[in-house]
Amino acid sequence: MPIDVYDPAPLEPGTLRVIPIGGLGEIGRNMTSFEIDGKILIVDCGVLFPEEHQPGVDLILPDFSPIRDRLDDILGVVLTHGHEDHIGAVPYLLKLRQDIPLIGSGLTLAFIEAKLKEHRITPYTLQVKEGQKERLGPFNLEFVAVNHSIPDALAVAIKTVAGTVLHTGDFKMDQLPLDHRLTDLREFARLGTEGVDLFLVDSTNADVPGFTPSxxxxxxxxxxxxxxxxxxxxxxxxxxxxxxxxxxxxxxxxxxxxxxxxxxxxxxxxxxxxxxxxxxxxxxxxxxxxxxxxxxxxxxxxxxxxxxxxxxxxxxxxxxxxxxxxxxxxxxxxxxxxxxxxxxxxxxxxxxxxxxxxxxxxxKGNAKVHVSGHAAAGELTYCYNILKPKNVLPVHGEYRHLVANAKLAVETGVPDANVILAEDGTVLDLRAGVVRKVGQLDLGYVYVDGSSVGEITDADLKDRRTLAEEGFISIIIVVDASTGKVIVGPEIHAKGFAEDASVFDAVRPKIEAALAEAAQNGVRDTHALQQIVRRTVGRWVNVAFRRRPMIVPLVIEA
Amino acid sequence: MPIDVYDPAPLEPGTLRVIPIGGLGEIGRNMTSFEIDGKILIVDCGVLFPEEHQPGVDLILPDFSPIRDRLDDILGVVLTHGHEDHIGAVPYLLKLRQDIPLIGSGLTLAFIEAKLKEHRITPYTLQVKEGQKERLGPFNLEFVAVNHSIPDALAVAIKTVAGTVLHTGDFKMDQLPLDHRLTDLREFARLGTEGVDLFLVDSTNADVPGFTPSxxxxxxxxxxxxxxxxxxxxxxxxxxxxxxxxxxxxxxxxxxxxxxxxxxxxxxxxxxxxxxxxxxxxxxxxxxxxxxxxxxxxxxxxxxxxxxxxxxxxxxxxxxxxxxxxxxxxxxxxxxxxxxxxxxxxxxxxxxxxxxxxxxxxxKGNAKVHVSGHAAAGELTYCYNILKPKNVLPVHGEYRHLVANAKLAVETGVPDANVILAEDGTVLDLRAGVVRKVGQLDLGYVYVDGSSVGEITDADLKDRRTLAEEGFISIIIVVDASTGKVIVGPEIHAKGFAEDASVFDAVRPKIEAALAEAAQNGVRDTHALQQIVRRTVGRWVNVAFRRRPMIVPLVIEA
Missing domain, CATH: 3.40.50.10710 (Metallo-hydrolase/oxidoreductase)
Structure with a gap:
């Protein structure tokens, strides 16, 4: 389904603009940008791991285009915890501007610093812990302990003149955690009492009924x-x-x-x-x-x-x-x-x-040797009831997870109109307790393959899938530049196509006949000749083998 | 892990030879051959559906090589039920010999006949039902009702002078089935009392604890x-x-x-x-x-x-x-x-x-809208205890399922040495209540792709995976046949490789230099020149992009 893309109006002073850059409609590459009065705060900057329809791709990054021209306005990146889907894209962001400050807990910063060392980057960091408050320009940050499958995870409250946002990061609510570090519902209660205008909440397990075991x-x-x-x-x-x-x-x-x-x-x-x-x-x-x-x-x-x-x-x-x-x-x-x-x-x-x-x-299938790191539906309802947020933006999840989480918010009493189902690139403006959708950016997938970043396109991946499903047949023909006569070929080679090379004996005369006809009609342009070869071979292979390999014709003048 | 392949000794008269041709080490392409005194009976002939590492493959067939030269000795194919993984390869078997009789229940035969009609084959059939006995040469068959996720499924007892075999096909033991047609444990009990020398039993859910719900x-x-x-x-x-x-x-x-x-x-x-x-x-x-x-x-x-x-x-x-x-x-x-x-x-x-x-x-994840069609561990223990088979061959499953089923057999009292973990192509001889492993055939996967059957090799699939992961770069060079001088090229084309074509400007001089050096050394053979081009481009792309696309060099003499 193509999404309806449109540019937002310019951002008014005193209004907070929230753009989920990654993590909505996917499990991974979590990244959200917050902007007010010309200054930007980022929360998380993770990677997404590829699926089988993205062959050869090592990693998928968030599309940095909403902030690419605004790098100097970024006051910092808050990293909620040390998982790859929240910190993995930081090296690629810092390659654009190395001195963007990274803000996070002790373990989170230690993990990202070790990773950055491999990229030969020494970052500027600000270590924080739960209970701590920090001011970054127009953003007043308060950090809250949350429990997850990695220690030292934090939620972050972002207070601005436009209102207060709470972003959970990834979390669950193990009531008997090993390290006794609970998701701090007392802080959630305090923030809720003070008033949370927008709640960004982890949706990963929103469609799992009940409670995640300890x-x-x-x-x-x-x-x-x-x-x-x-x-x-x-x-x-x-x-x-x-x-x-x-x-x-x-x-x-x-x-x-x-x-x-x-x-x-x-x-x-x-x-x-x-x-x-x-x-x-x-x-x-x-x-x-x-x-x-x-x-x-x-x-x-x-x-x-x-x-x-x-x-x-x-x-x-x-x-x-x-x-x-x-x-x-x-x-x-x-x-x-x-x-x-x-x-x-x-x-x-x-x-x-x-x-x-x-x-x-x-x-997991035959013994209790794993529990999830994310809050299931039951935990999320506790969370909504304690916090009582004005508006809710489910984040971190495939679309079905976001919908399931939205449903929970509504069931606990958040007005239907205040629960926002957004996608990567949705532009949301918050002012006076009201969130409005004001734009939809067209954000793509940025593929990392070997040392190349963003060079692989969806068209390349389509080519790769065709090559994987069907292989290719290449046909090389050398024609005399002056006379147009065929000097060499058709030379036919195939890979991944399977049949013995002798099968091509059947199509060679067809190619020759097609080229002869083209010559009679005065066609000399090599591109036009290539199209003729492609059509001839494509039609033959489809009828003879009911397959559609990639046809790579090459007509060269000598 | 390569399996230890060796040919079996010739089959002695009065001994029953059992060869699982498909379905052991995979969920699908179920097929077993039984041979005694020169005559062969087949049970099931199904297909396997491909996984993502088998791109472009439509279906996978059992490897018919153990029976390919023995087609005239086949007395019939018993089809236990009408699922694709039990009947789907029948058209391909009948293409080898159209008049092999198919034996099965009413619904099973109706499903396979409809499928064969699309292949323009009218089969010879023998319709049977539970309780029925049929003699096919040295094989005395008795059919037993079993419950599965398709109606009219049958187990088959095969009685020979060498002993009695019971093959469950796919089954579960729903005690309150919709059609009131139970897996007939009274018949299992009777057969057990008479003595079952070898029990071939569905392993699909052997690693699932408990009982499949109704x-x-x-x-x-x-x-x-x-x-x-x-x-x-x-x-x-x-x-x-x-x-x-x-x-x-x-x-x-x-x-x-x-x-x-x-x-x-x-x-x-x-x-x-x-x-x-x-x-x-x-x-x-x-x-x-x-x-x-x-x-x-x-x-x-x-x-x-x-x-x-x-x-x-x-x-x-x-x-x-x-x-x-x-x-x-x-x-x-x-x-x-x-x-x-x-x-x-x-x-x-x-x-x-x-x-x-x-x-x-x-x-299934949020409501009880599905139950499995296969017996879970609890049901299988009932089955073993009622039947008390002398020997057990777990069939229908990945290796872990076969192992789980073997463990259940041992737990219910079947001697460890009498529980056989076999693979496709294992040759087992039964005589006087004793089963011996006498050989291991080397059976492969037979891939159907479009209209081609068995043409696609594992090497082709490896090529396809390389093409999918990395794409390819082809380099075409035309040399003068008499002088060896390059007339055209290097022409470089890539698909699925992603980078702009201009990147190849960097490698063109390297290719030219390598060819010049080869010319100086008197290398003229086009294959040798292709190897030089392959190495030059491969080394460059690996260093420059940390990738390993397929390199397709082509040196043509004109």
Whole structure:
């Protein structure tokens, strides 16, 4: 469905303009811009991971075009937490202007700084914590603790002369969190009492009924599985999931096992988390991977990446027997993670591969080894009732999630007209408690492929899909520049098309006949000749094989 | 993991040889061959649907090579039920020998006959029903009723001088089935008492704990959703799911709505099912699609295909507004089907698309509108305990499902050594109650793409994946046949590679230099020159863009 694109009117003084740049209509590349009186504040700047219809794409960035010409007006980027879908695009933004200040909690800044180091960027940072207030020009910021699947996540209240906005970032409401750091509903209540004009709220699990179970339920299950494991245990999870790793360390320690961390991002993140005190490492439990081989099989736990079936991660390499840890009979592998939609086939291939190697695989489908990091419908209703926001903008989700969240807002009493279903690029103006949609920008996907950023177009991806589905046939013909006579060819080559090259013997005379006819009609232009070749071969292959490979004709003059 | 391939010894007289040809290590293309005293019986002959790493493939067939040279020895093909993964490859088998008899129940034969009609084949058939016994040469067959997500499914007992085999086909054990046709455990008990030497048993849901709920639970939910729907209702499910359609017809009738069937396969299958009495159509409830438009919105239900997000099916076309039924605000869409792993992204795109059009989407995730067609772990334990088979061969499943099923067999008391984990092409010999693995054939995937069968190789698919991930760069150079001098080129073209064509200006001099060096070294062979071009361009693109597109060099002599 094409969206109705139109430019907003100029922004009036004293009005707050909110533009969701990414994260609406997708799970990822979260980014929102807030502008008032000529100054801009950004909240989050994440990446989106590609789906199978975007082959070869490494990452997808938010489309920076709404702020690209306004870089000098940006006062800062608030990073709500350290997940890739909230911080992953920061290096690409800082390449446009390196000294944009980054504002976030200790762990969040440590994660982004480690990432920026790889890009050889040292950022300007402002470390904040819950309860803290900061003024950035026209923006008065207040940070509120929220609970999520990474420590030290923050919601941010943005107070301006136009009104108050509360942005949750990603959150859930575990009432018994491991680190006792609750989503601060007392602060939500205070802000609500003072009046929240616009509430931007995480929609990821809005269509999941009930309540997300406590992370605390995972520990005993891990401990039990490890206690019963006859040989080695390999636990795979997200490399930023500090609390999950904490529970693995504790469960290993309780079972008199040591733990070796595997995977570059796992080692890097957990080193940071331990240094900053977010990960409490029981005395002597960690062992360097290089020394793990000398520990008896029933005394070791490997903590690795690759729970989503990522081909280059540790777990995939184990399945392909391309890793120093050779999984074998009696080993236990625990996938302590969600199964992100779209990764099912890759993950099931991993489970099958591990099973073939003789391992027992424990996963979400057969044991309670994962809980989500996002608030389900029940939690969101609590949130709405405590906050009582004037207007609601569901963020972070596919369209169905945004709709589900909007429904919850209405059910708790927010007037239907004040619940805004927006898309990336929707321009919203807030003034005197009223939010109006004043424009819709045309924002695209920005693809990263290898070292290229934004060069790949949707047309290229369409070409790639055609090549994948059907392969291509190239036809090369060299004609004499002066006489127009064919000197060489038609030379016909195909890739991904499957049939034996001899099948092309049937079309060669057809091409020659078509070219002869063109010559008789005085057609000499190489582009016109290429079109004739394309049509001739396309028609033949469609009738003979019922297929539509890419036809790449090339007529060259010599 | 490469499997250890070896040829079996010749088959001794009086020994039964069992070869699973398809369905072990995959969900689909189910096919097993049974041979004794020179005669062969086949059970099922289905297709497998491709995954995303098999782009452009329409269908995957079993590899017929174990029986290809033995076609005249085949006495018949027993079809356990009418699903594609059990009957879909029959047309391709009959193209090898048209008069192989097909044996199955009334509905199964009607479905395969309709399919064969499209291939212009009229098969020889033998219709059977539960309780019936048939002798085919050395095979004494007994058919047993089983309950599945399609009516009229059969298990088959195969009695030979070497022993008795029971093959379940696909089944579950709904104790309150809509059509009162239970999986006949009394017959299982009788066969068990007489002695079952080898039990081939459906593994699809062996890793799902507990019991599959009754199909009967769906009806009231459908009725409730339809009763509350303010406008049109569109129900999508599998086109062969007669009982699900029955419940939709009944729920519509109870709500004073009429039903229009949408989609060629839905109309064809339900017409057959109604004619044969498997579908009971309440008086006047069905209405032709062409007349449905004149019925008020709150009085119509559309029953369609496309619940898996198949791009060409009715539901996808509705989302793309390429269907006469224009989904809009207030419509209710029910996805009354499972979400087959691998289809998640496609299905979620459908749900998002329908939500954007204003429809409310009811699916397995938010309402009880689907139950599985396969026995879960609890049901399988009942089955093992009633049957008490000597040997067990888990069939129909990915490797993890086979392992889960094997574990259930062992837990119910089948000796570990008598539970066989096999793969497609494993050769098993049964004699005197003992099953031995005597060989492992090397069976491949047979891909159907357009009108070609078996022409696409795994190498072609690898090419296609490379083309999809990276695109290609072709370099054409025409050299003078007598002097070896370059007349035309290097002409460089790329598809799916993304960068502007001007980037190739940087590599052109490198190619020219490499060719000049080759000329100096007296290299004239065009293949050798192509290798030089490939290496030069490959190295450049890898360094400059960190990518590895397919490099297609072509040096032509003129």
């Amino acid at each position: 992370e605390r339920l995972i520990g005993p299950v891990l401990e039990d599985v490890i206690a019963r494991a006859p040989r080695r245990v390999i636990v795979a999870s997200f490399s930023s999931h500090v609390h999950r790793v904490q529970q693995v360390l504790d469960a290993a320690y309780a079972n008199d096992r040591r733990v070796a961390l595997l995977g570059r991002s796992m080692v890097r993140n957990m080193t940071i988390a331990a240094e900053l005190g977010y990960l409490r490492v029981p005395e002597g439990v960690l062992v360097d991977f290089k020394k793990a081989g000398s520990i008896p099989d029933d005394k070791i736990v490997y903590m690795s990446t690759g729970s989503q079936g990522e081909p280059m991660a540790v777990l995939s390499r184990m399945v392909n027997m391309d890793h120093q840890v050779e999984v074998g009979l009696g080993d236990t592998v625990i996938l302590a993670s969600s199964l992100i939609p779209g990764n099912e086939n890759a993950v099931y291939r991993i489970i099958d591969g591990l099973t073939k190697l003789g391992a027992t695989v424990v996963h | 199909e009967r639970l769906i009806g009231p939910v459908l009725e409730d959703v339809i009763a509350r729907a303010p406008r049109r209702v569109i129900v999508a499910s599998f086109s062969s799911h007669v009982h699900r359609v029955q419940q939709v017809l009944d729920a519509a009738y109870a709500n004073d709505r009429r039903v229009a069937l949408l989609g060629r396969s839905m109309v064809r299958n339900m017409t057959i099912a109604a004619e044969l009495g498997y579908l009971r159509v309440p008086e006047g409830v069905l209405v032709d699609f062409k007349k449905a438009g004149s019925i008020p919105d709150d009085k119509i239900v559309y029953m369609s295909t496309g619940s898996q997000g198949e791009p060409m099916a009715v539901l996808s076309r509705m989302v793309n507004m390429d269907h006469q039924v224009e989904v809009g605000l207030g419509d209710t869409v029910i996805l009354a089907s499972s979400l087959i792993p691998g289809n998640e992204n496609a299905v979620y795109r459908i749900i998002d698309g329908l939500t954007k059009l204003g429809a409310t989407v009811v699916h």
